[in-house]
Amino acid sequence: MANAGAGGRGSLFLNCDIITLDARHPRGEALLAREGRIVAVGSLNEVLPLAGAEVERIDLGGHVVLPGLFDSHLHLLAYGLSLNEPNLARASLGEVLSRIRSAAAGLPPSAWILGRGWDEASLGSLPGKDQIEEAAGGRPCLLYRTCGHVAVAGRRALRQAGITPASPDPAGGTIDRDPVTGDPTGILRETAIQAVADAVPAPSTADLESAVRRAAGEALSLGITSVRPEDVRTAGTLERACSIYRNAVGPRHVPLRVVLDVFHLALGEFLATTWPSDEWFRLGAVKIFADGSLGARTAALSDPYRDDPGNRGIQVTPLRELKRLVMMTHRAGRQVAIHAIGDLAVANALDAIEEAQWAAPRRDPRHRLLHCQVLTSALIRRMARAEVVADVQPAFVGSDYRWVPDRLGLRRTRHAYAWRSLLEAGVRVAGSSDAPVEPLNPFYGIHAAVTRQDREGLPPRGWRSRERLSPLEALQLYTLGAAYAAHEEDRKGSLEPGKFADMVAIPVDPSRADPPSLKDIRPVLTVVGGKVAWAGGPFQGLAEN
Structure with missing residues (x-):
């Protein structure tokens, strides 16, 4: 005892x-x-x-x-808001358009229609601005792909955002254009989405607090007692995000523990202010995007995509700027959480972390790499030497396995979604949902980590079954692993006095x-x-x- x-x-x-x-x-x-x-x-x-x-x-x-259970990376506020929006996951084009029509019914002509979850694999092709504009009855419409790194906007939404044929691609993003006319097709990638997102009327603080409470209540019903959201972008400012969470969770509200990661655009505000913290709420890492998503072909790869030979993805934050942000955060004694899916993005993230640690040695900084989906054996060894934490989303295996070989080819697939290889190399691994990208349910992630299958049991023998985890190893991702990633293994992750x-x-x-x-x-x-x-x-x- x-x-x-x-x-x-x-x-x-x-x-x-x-x-x-x-x-x-x-x-x-x-x-x-x-x-x-x-x-x-x-x-x-x-x-x-x-x-x-x-x-x-x-x-x-x-x-x-x-x-x-501890969900180590998600967007709890965004997830709560998504519960009131059309769910477009696994929907055909006809189903997507039908759901948009239903959502638009009875709304004022100026009301925005927001949705999430479409995937061109289910649609058969990328959706277009005219299709969704008609379904929305002429209302402004913005629909995010399941990964959140690509969106389609209707004509009116593009117009309200000021996006025209003459609009240049923003740094770290692209506007898809008709190859003949040069007109925007409605497809926006990475930072190009922001102009339209900024045109959407901001929800009230009361609505945002309600969304957090609803999502937090669902988390508790799933056995989740701690979360690590990155929601500053959705809230608008760091101060507002802190206020929303303080008024929505904790012992007087919904009893969920929160470590809020901070989007890098709020880094100055974060470092310039002393933020109160307690056992229910505190600020965590600085979130930086090194690249986009594999499904959207915006993850940064060392070699071109197999199914898009002229494309190596997008380095959302250029390497020089990435190094500057990591150095600033590291010198301030804070943790970074770098979104890095492609092997080039992982290499860039490791370059930045290793350079910062060499210039300003710190004991046990536990910098995190989020997603780590496309690796090599050399990158895995570097991650172990750098003592970074890999924050992974096992449910991605079930969602992505059908098209990953097309994106990467056989050689690169050998080290894709390689959770066991990471553990065997001595890399600390935390588990998370990335909700609303995947469902919030942690048992879906545990199931995927153990079986390497989707929730329909496919593929029958599991995808890259060598990377399966045992049930206890999978459970540890969402307990001890997540607690370690948050420097909280002294108070969370196991049941000890x-x-x-x-x-x-x-x-x-x-x-x-x-x-x-x-x-x-x-x-x-x-x-x-x-x-x-x-x-x-x-x-x-x-x-x-």
Whole structure:
């Protein structure tokens, strides 16, 4: 048994199978929590004497208990807003247009239609400005591809954004144009989207706070107790983003813990101000884009795309500027989180991190590389030497495997989405959803990491099955790995005395479950700080109390 003393009334969780992820004490059947922290974990006979007569007893009816899950990279505010928009995921062109018509019905002529999730693989081709303009009834319309790195805008939206045939491509982005007329087709890539996004009326602060609360409540229902969102762009400013989260989550609101990463355009504001922090909310890393997305063919590759030979992607932040931003952040004692999907982007990110560490050595900075989808064996070794954290999204495997070989060819596919190779090389790996790019559900990611399949069970033997993880390894991505990436392994990631009493109860032991069934796991109870934060099924009454 492990314990950290006693004091106060507290809560005793008993009659459960606890997977602690503490290597010294891997299992338990009872857990005592006081004042938000774990006091003891072990057998009932060991823990009960520490509880005292006044302790609240919660019988978990034989359910399995895991550490609270931690989504290490997502856009929680953007996800909350997307819940009120047309979902275009896996939709055919006819279905996309139908959903836009439905969304437009009854809206004023000037109202904007926003949507997300389309994919040209499902549509058969890229959508055009005239198609969506007609479906929206002439209203301004902006629809994001599933990755968020490409969007299609209708004619009216382009006009309101001031995009014309004479408009130049912005730095770090492109405007697709008709090869004959030169007119914009409506397809905007990377930073070219921003002009239209800026023309969309900003939601009210109340609407943004409501979106965060709704998304945070869903996170709790999925067993997520901590999140690491990057939502400054959606909020508009860093100060506004902090205010929105402070008023939406925490012990007086939705009890979800937040580490907010900061978009690099707010770096000056971030470094110039002392921002209050506590166990519920604090600021984290500085987010920088090195490239775009593989699906959109904007991920930066060393060699051209196999299915687009003249294209090597987009370096959204040029290498010189990337190095400047990383150096500034590193010297300030902060962490960077660099979006790097293609192998060239990963190499550039490592160049910037290695140069900063050489110029200003720091102990354990734990800089992060987000996504890391196209690697080489040499890049993996460099990541290990640089001691960066790979922040990966296992659910991408199920969404992308059909077209990755077309984008990359066989040789580069050997080190694509290579989560096991990273672990075997000694790279620390954290898991996340990148919601709303993928669903928020962490068990979808755990399922994909273990099976290398989509949620329909395809391909039958898994894609690049050598990279499969065990269920416990996959679980650790969303617990110990994410906590380590946030410098929070002393308080999160496992169920040990002294750490936050954040946990989730589920019906089955994922380490013993049939791998295809991992995607179907649904929590029945989520506890944050020793208190019931969400309850369902047989524990519904606890939530009501």
